[in-house]
Amino acid sequence: MKFTVPKDEFTAVLQTVSKVTATRSPTPVLEGVKITVRADGITMEATDLDMGIRAALKPTAVEGEGEFVVMPARLLQLMNELEDEEMTLSTDEANLVLQSKGGLFKFRRLGTEDFPQFPPVGGERVEVEAGPLKEMVDRIAFCAAKEKGRYALNGVYLAFEEGALEMVATDGRRLGLCRYAREGIPAVKGGMILPVRLVELLRKELARMEADRPAALSFFEGRALFEVDGATIFGRLVMGEYPNYRAVLPTNLDKRAVFAHADFLRAARIAAIFTDPMKKAVVFTFSPGKVTMATTLPEQGESRIEIPAEYEGPETALGFNPAYLLDYLRVVGAEKIEMRFLDERVAAEFRTEDDPFGYRYVLMPMKV
Known part of the structure; x- marks a missing residue:
């Protein structure tokens, strides 16, 4: 040969x-x-x-x-x-x-005698364009739990309903949710949890494809199988019941602040330099027209950054992990970021205007 x-x-x-x-x-x-x-x-x-x-x-x-x-x-x-x-x-x-x-x-x-047979294509089959699928994965995958033993949270959850695909991931401290609506997406009974390794491999293959090319997804016998240009990927689904994520989405968030994305990203990067490795918290103090981000590194230094914000509510202080903020800010490209919140006991929610996937990033405040 x-x-x-x-x-x-x-x-x-x-x-x-x-x-x-x-x-x-x-x-x-x-x-x-x-x-x-x-x-x-x-x-x-x-x-x-x-x-x-x-x-x-x-x-x-x-x-x-x-x-x-x-x-x-x-x-x-x-x-x-x-x-x-x-x-x-x-x-x-x-x-x-x-x-x-x-x-x-x-x-x-x-020799190939002991090499396992590749699983056949079968079961429920759905086609979704590569571009939207990759955009959703980019926004969601980093929210999945990394610690071993979190079972169902160690993956990305997919739910298909008539005319829409919903994707969500959470590690218990933050949650990302996207929804892609398109005529022709069929309903699939029950959701499925894709392991993070499978999602990362899929992301790389989707990046090679033209945005409007279809990627085919099949689910059967506890496996997921993806057909993309020139490649077929399969993986075992994460077993377990995914938590009712809709029950934890915050409601009645009566305060709203809007920042320029560039200002928010720069301030979060600077604040992270002075973050205590143990506490990992940046204190946000909201007051009319501005937000102040303050951090203290015991016996080493501190920082205080003030950026403009569209905010008219009462003065409010909340603490957030800057790494979690940076993860979010790196995957959104909008000029402005909208943040809705209540107080330190309730998760805050970040959104952008006219996001094609209705992207919602939910983040729990930290005690400060």
């Missing part, structure tokens, strides 16, 4: 697929990438059993067909050093052989 491929395309696909390989697995083939060579194309697959990816590329030439498993790390390192535009690879009795202008390189290959 012998095949020739564009080096950059081969490297890009191998790099993407290799992110899903298992580490220190008792099954050696799970640490490698399965490469299948056919006359009509080449596919690469990797899985750690919890999630997997299959991606395709077009070879320049193919002689013979076959499949094998190869460990990707050193192969990728070599690819990054070679200057060839195209590479010719072949197999001998035990190796993958790479022929380049500068030399001959061999990589031990394994």
